[in-house]
Each structure stands twice: as structure tokens, then as C-alpha cells.
Amino acid sequence: MKGNSWALKLSAGFGFLFLYAPIIALIVYSFNESKLVTVWGGWSIKWYVELFQNEQIMNAAWVSLKIAFISATLAAVLGTLAGFVLSRMGKFTGKTIMAGWVTAPLVMPEVITGLSLLLLFVAMESMFGWPAGRGTTTIVIAHTTFCLAYVAVVVQSRLASMDDTLEEAAMDLGAKPVSLFFLVTLPLIAPAILSGWLLSFTLSLDDLVIASFVSGPGNSTLPMVIFSKVRLGxxxxxxxxxxxxxxxxxxxxxxxxxxxxxxxxxxxx
Amino acid sequence: MMTTTASSDSTRLSVIQRLRQIRLGRWCVILIPMLWLAAFFFIPFLVVFKISLAEAMIAVPPYSPLIEWDPSNAYATLKVTFGNYLFLFESRFYLDAYLSSLRIAAVSTFFTLLIGFPIAYLIARSGPTQRTILLALVILPFWTSFLLRVYAWMALLKKNGLVNETLMAIGLIDQPLQILQTDFAVYLGIVYTYLPFMILPLYTTLEKMDMSLIEAAQDLGAKPWRAFCLVTLPLAKPGIIAGCLLVFIPAVGEFVIPALLGGSDTLMIGRVLWDEFFLNRDWPLASAVAIIMLIVLVGPIMFMRNGNKEAM
CATH class of the missing domain: 1.20.5 (Single alpha-helices involved in coiled-coils or other helix-helix interfaces)
Structure with a gap:
């Protein structure tokens, strides 16, 4: 730690203050008695009580938790496959394209992803009759798609940094690819998959823009309810x-x- | 060092080679994620492109079909219009929206780098325990809701919010400033919410950096500032580029931040697309806006892919 000048510590400290001041202010004001958010009226937990009595928020929270759980699980499976394919399958036709499809969703502006998926669902419905209307299913597909990319990147970087002597040894001992994957590779990358799942869960729980495009009437997720309330103040x-x-x-x-x-x-x- | 890398590379090849020998199973495993991404990531763009060539109609869905089938003549006509694109280029409003999005994203990216660099540098130079704690402090906001973190600023920046109250209490200003609903609030919001995306790649490169190089530069008589510019910055370049792209690309199409923190005159293309779609219900025009945005961003996105390849 020696050699870190006071200027560095000061600017980093300012950075951390910048990161945390709004969050701390939010937490403190959530215990504020007063209805006027910025006037301090003493400590109280009455807004927590009101929150749990607000049916609209509670329903939306339940919808969001369900969607986040299913999307994160699907994304964990598909993302692990994608990460595994990209780092352990060698070269194959279309690998570059697939690598592009895995990284691009990470930075793609949400309005584009949301619009394009909605238009796809509308086109699919008129061509195949599925998905009939929009709601939980379409949100789950949309969330799985962008969460998949995060899981794939986490799994891929774990596989890339991992020594494959254990996999090598298992193959020398005659493990078939399927048992190799389930008995050796999977346990080794389990922490990466778990963190990918958690990341997907929070990303899905947090998404406003994509869900707004692909959801149907009566399927408001928690961020959609928050946004409509917060827009007014x-x-x-x-x-x-x-x-x-x-x-x-x-x-x-x-x-x-x-x-x-x-x-x-x-x-x- | 060299030999271990080489040997682990050769063993990796052999696992890969052996996995290659199973043909059918191999393709099944490859095709599952590939088909999912093709269906729900790639094909949607083709659909957007198709609809951007249609005309808006009052119908369900609200656009004209691309192919019109005339049953009386058994005759199909392809109906394509570039009217949406022409409209975008002719109208000053959309051009301004694109330019102002690019400007807002670029300026915010610069400030994110300015604030993020010292944090990443400090973390990279800390001891192991301190490093874990500081990293956790950076990652924590990254995991908490984006929407709620933007919302937190609304409360701070309001006319009678904490920032104005504090400034008035110190006596810097007599009247509350209009901060919320200005471009400044949008810059602040972007820098704040995207800061972890800048710090993490910066930290990854700075952590790998050999600190003795800086000592060497200083031993040879370079002033700290000069050593920083000539040694640290060039070595941190991959992290700087990765961090900047991770902030810049999504910031160009940002919707939530200008919608909550910006004023009615804050022009950003993500918001324009949203309004065209949800308020005007002009799906073809919204599609054309998206296609042009994609064309603008495809360069930086490809650049990011190549950078990633080098880093791996």
C-alpha cells in the first residue's frame, strides 16, 4: 500500500463516495416518517408496511420473481452449453458467428433488443400462431436470450483460465464425453454457473425496457410498475x-x- | 513461465481434439445454443429490417405487408418503401437525436474513465484483503437494480433534494438550482450507473501490470506524471478500450436515464425510438430508427469483439 499517493487515495475515495452516497440517502429516507420525501419527519417503518399492503407492487414482484427464476435457469443451461462449445469444442463452421452472437447482446442497447424481439414475436404469431399473444412466455424468452450471453461469458472465461489436466486424466481413464462433462467439467465450473445464474436472476428482475416491449396487457413486471410510479416523482x-x-x-x-x-x-x- | 503455457496449450488441444472425434453428439451440443441465438438474437434483426421497409397502417399489426397477394390475378407484388429512411434523413430532428446521443455517450464515457481509473488503480495496487473488500464495493452497485440507482438520483437532485439543500446550507447558492431534468443530470446518471463497467476491465489489465516497470522508469529519472503517461497508460490501453466500449455502446441507446433524469429537451435516440413505438405506434419508423442505430454501433461492437479475442 505504500507508494499510493494521497492524490490517488483522495480521488478513489471521491469515486467511492460518488458510488455510495445516493444509495445511502435512499436507505435513510426510506425510514422517513414524512410523506414529503425530502423533509425529515423522524424515523418510521410505515412505508414498509404500506409497501407490503400495496397489491399492485406485490403482484408485480411475484410475476418478476417467477420470470427471473425461469429465465435464469434456462439461461444457465443454454449459456453453459454456449460457453463450453466456444472454449472446448475447437474450431467448427460458424464459430466466429456464434462468438459474435454471444458477445453482442452484452452491449446491445435494450431498446433495439426489445423492439426486435417484439417484432419477431408478432411475426411468429401471424405465421405459426405461436406465441399466442404476449406475456410471461415472451418475457421469459427475451430474458433468457440476453442473460444467456452473460452466463456464456462467465463460463467461457472460467474454462479458459482452468487447467484441463483433470479433464485430460478423465479421458485417459476412458471417460466418455457425456460422463466427462457431467462428472468432471460441470463440478469444476459449478461456481461460475452459479454466479452466472445469480447475475441472470438480478438482470431479469431489473429489466424495464425489454420487458416493456415484449409483455402483454396484465403482465406488468416489478420494474414496469416502479417506472410508472417513479415517472410521476x-x-x-x-x-x-x-x-x-x-x-x-x-x-x-x-x-x-x-x-x-x-x-x-x-x-x- | 513460457513452458507451462505451452504445455497447458498442448493438453487443451488434445482434449479438444478428442472431443472432435464424436461427430453427431458434438453437433447436437453446438446446435442447441446456436439455434436459440439464431432464432432470438439474429433473426429478429432481419424482421426489424423487413418492417422498416413497410408503411405504418392502422391495423393489427400496424404495418403494411411486404408481399401483397392478389387472389383475382394470382399475382404477388413486393411492396417495399424507403420512405421511413428518407424521412429520417430529411428531418433535422432525428439527425440531431443521433448526434446528441453520440455526444452524450462520448462525454459520459470520458468522465467515467476519469473517475474509474483512480479506483481501478488503487484496487490493483492494494493488498489481497483490502483488494477483495474494495472489489466487492465496486461490484455491489453493479448487482443492485439499475432502475433504482437512477431513481436514487431523482431524490438527490430535486429542487428541494439533498444536493440543493446542502449547497444552500453551505451558502454556495441562494436559490435551488434546476439540476433534475437537465442534460447535466443525464451525464451524471450515465457516469454513475456505468462506472462499474469501466472499473472492472481497467482493474483486470492494471492487476496484470508489472509494477517494477514504473519503478524502472522512475529510477531512470522520469517524474511520476511522465512515468504514468509513458508506462502505465500504454500498458492499460486494452482495459481502457474495453471499458470505454462497454460504457459507450449501451449509453448511446440509453432510455431509462434520459426518461427519468433528463428534461423534455434532452434528445436521445433510445427515447425517440421508445416514443415512436409506444406513443405514435409507428412501428416501421421505430424499426428504421433501430436499423440506423445498429449501423452506427456495428463498428464499435465489432471492434470490441476483436479486442476481446486479443485479451483471451
Whole structure:
């Protein structure tokens, strides 16, 4: 740590302050008694009570959790396959194209992804009659597609950094590819898949733009409800909701880091 | 160092070679993700392109069909119009929206780099325990809801929000400033929400950097600032490029930030596309807007792919 000048520490400290000040302000104001969000009226948990009594928010939260769970699971399966194919299958026709299709969704502006998927669903419905209308299914397909890319990248980088002597040894001992994958490779990349799943879950839970394009009437997800409320101004219930979500994510991230550190200690670098 | 890399490369090849020997199973495994991505990532763009050549109609779906079938003559006509594109190029409004999106994204990317670099550098130079904690502090906001983090700024920047109250309490201003619903708030929002995307790739390259090179430069008499410009910056270039692209490309099409923090005059193309689609229900025009945005962004996206290949 010596040699880090005070200027560096000061500017980094400013950066961290910038990252955390809004979040801390949000949490503090969620306990504010006053209806006027910016006037301090003493500590209170009344907005949390109101939040849980708000049926619209609770329904939307349930819809979002369901969609996030299914999308993250599908994305974990497909993304693991994609990552595995890209790093362990050698060269094949179309590999460059597939690599492009895996990375591009990471940066593609959401409005483009959302619009293009909606138009696809409309075209598919008029051609094949499926998906009939838009709702949970179409949101799940859309979320799976962009989450898949994140899982593939995480799995691919884990496979690339991983020594394959264990896979080599299993093959020398006569493991067939399928059992090689399920008995050797899969357990080794399980932490990467798990973090990919968690990332997908939070990304799906958070997505406003793509879901707005591909959802149908009566299928509002949580971000869609939040957006419609927040557009009109700051509301104390949303502060409470945000605090709960931040708390849940913080616990998950800290737990993940602790688990990863423990595993690294066992497996070596 | 060289020999270990070489040997692990050769063993990797042999696992790959052996996996290549199974033909049918191999293609099944390749085709599952490939077909999914083709169906739900690639083909949609073709559909968008097709609809951008149609005309808006009051119908379900609200655009004219590409091929019109005349049953009386058993005769099909291809109906293609470039009217949407012509309209985009002729109208000052859309051109301005594209240019202002590019400008807002570029300026925000620059400031993200400016704030992100010292953080990444500090983390890369910290001890192991401190490094884990600092990294966790960067990753945590990245995992929390994007929408809610943008929302957090609304409360801070309001007329009677914390920022204005603080500035007035210090006595810097007498009247609350209009910060929310300005371009400044949009810049702030983008820098804030995309900061982790800049820090993480920067950290990855800076971590690999050999610190003795800087010491060498300083031993040879370079001032710290000069050593930074001549040694650190060139070595960090891959991380800088990756971070900038990860921020710039999605920022160009950003919708949530200008919608919540920007004013009615904050022109960004993502918002224009949203309004064309949801308010005007002009699907063909929205498609044309998307196609032009894709053409603008395809260069940076390809560039990012190539950069990735080098990094791996």
C-alpha cells in the first residue's frame, strides 16, 4: 500500500463516495416518517408496511420473481452449453458467428433488443400462431436470450483460465464425453454457473425496457410498475422497496464472495 | 513461465481434439445454443429490417405487408418503401437525436474513465484483503437494480433534494438550482450507473501490470506524471478500450436515464425510438430508427469483439 499517493487515495475515495452516497440517502429516507420525501419527519417503518399492503407492487414482484427464476435457469443451461462449445469444442463452421452472437447482446442497447424481439414475436404469431399473444412466455424468452450471453461469458472465461489436466486424466481413464462433462467439467465450473445464474436472476428482475416491449396487457413486471410510479416523482414506498432489494443483493454478494474465497483456499489459485 | 503455457496449450488441444472425434453428439451440443441465438438474437434483426421497409397502417399489426397477394390475378407484388429512411434523413430532428446521443455517450464515457481509473488503480495496487473488500464495493452497485440507482438520483437532485439543500446550507447558492431534468443530470446518471463497467476491465489489465516497470522508469529519472503517461497508460490501453466500449455502446441507446433524469429537451435516440413505438405506434419508423442505430454501433461492437479475442 505504500507508494499510493494521497492524490490517488483522495480521488478513489471521491469515486467511492460518488458510488455510495445516493444509495445511502435512499436507505435513510426510506425510514422517513414524512410523506414529503425530502423533509425529515423522524424515523418510521410505515412505508414498509404500506409497501407490503400495496397489491399492485406485490403482484408485480411475484410475476418478476417467477420470470427471473425461469429465465435464469434456462439461461444457465443454454449459456453453459454456449460457453463450453466456444472454449472446448475447437474450431467448427460458424464459430466466429456464434462468438459474435454471444458477445453482442452484452452491449446491445435494450431498446433495439426489445423492439426486435417484439417484432419477431408478432411475426411468429401471424405465421405459426405461436406465441399466442404476449406475456410471461415472451418475457421469459427475451430474458433468457440476453442473460444467456452473460452466463456464456462467465463460463467461457472460467474454462479458459482452468487447467484441463483433470479433464485430460478423465479421458485417459476412458471417460466418455457425456460422463466427462457431467462428472468432471460441470463440478469444476459449478461456481461460475452459479454466479452466472445469480447475475441472470438480478438482470431479469431489473429489466424495464425489454420487458416493456415484449409483455402483454396484465403482465406488468416489478420494474414496469416502479417506472410508472417513479415517472410521476419520488415516492416513499419505492424507497422502502429499493432498500429491501439492496439489502437482499448485498447479503447475496457478500455470501458469494465469502464462499468463493473459501473455495479458492481449498483449490489453490 | 513460457513452458507451462505451452504445455497447458498442448493438453487443451488434445482434449479438444478428442472431443472432435464424436461427430453427431458434438453437433447436437453446438446446435442447441446456436439455434436459440439464431432464432432470438439474429433473426429478429432481419424482421426489424423487413418492417422498416413497410408503411405504418392502422391495423393489427400496424404495418403494411411486404408481399401483397392478389387472389383475382394470382399475382404477388413486393411492396417495399424507403420512405421511413428518407424521412429520417430529411428531418433535422432525428439527425440531431443521433448526434446528441453520440455526444452524450462520448462525454459520459470520458468522465467515467476519469473517475474509474483512480479506483481501478488503487484496487490493483492494494493488498489481497483490502483488494477483495474494495472489489466487492465496486461490484455491489453493479448487482443492485439499475432502475433504482437512477431513481436514487431523482431524490438527490430535486429542487428541494439533498444536493440543493446542502449547497444552500453551505451558502454556495441562494436559490435551488434546476439540476433534475437537465442534460447535466443525464451525464451524471450515465457516469454513475456505468462506472462499474469501466472499473472492472481497467482493474483486470492494471492487476496484470508489472509494477517494477514504473519503478524502472522512475529510477531512470522520469517524474511520476511522465512515468504514468509513458508506462502505465500504454500498458492499460486494452482495459481502457474495453471499458470505454462497454460504457459507450449501451449509453448511446440509453432510455431509462434520459426518461427519468433528463428534461423534455434532452434528445436521445433510445427515447425517440421508445416514443415512436409506444406513443405514435409507428412501428416501421421505430424499426428504421433501430436499423440506423445498429449501423452506427456495428463498428464499435465489432471492434470490441476483436479486442476481446486479443485479451483471451
Amino acid at each position: 419520488v415516492t416513499p414506498e419505492i424507497n422502502a422497496l429499493a432498500t429491501l432489494m439492496i439489502l437482499a443483493v448485498s447479503i447475496a454478494v457478500i455470501a458469494a464472495i465469502v464462499i468463493m474465497r473459501r473455495q479458492n483456499r481449498f483449490q489453490g489459485p
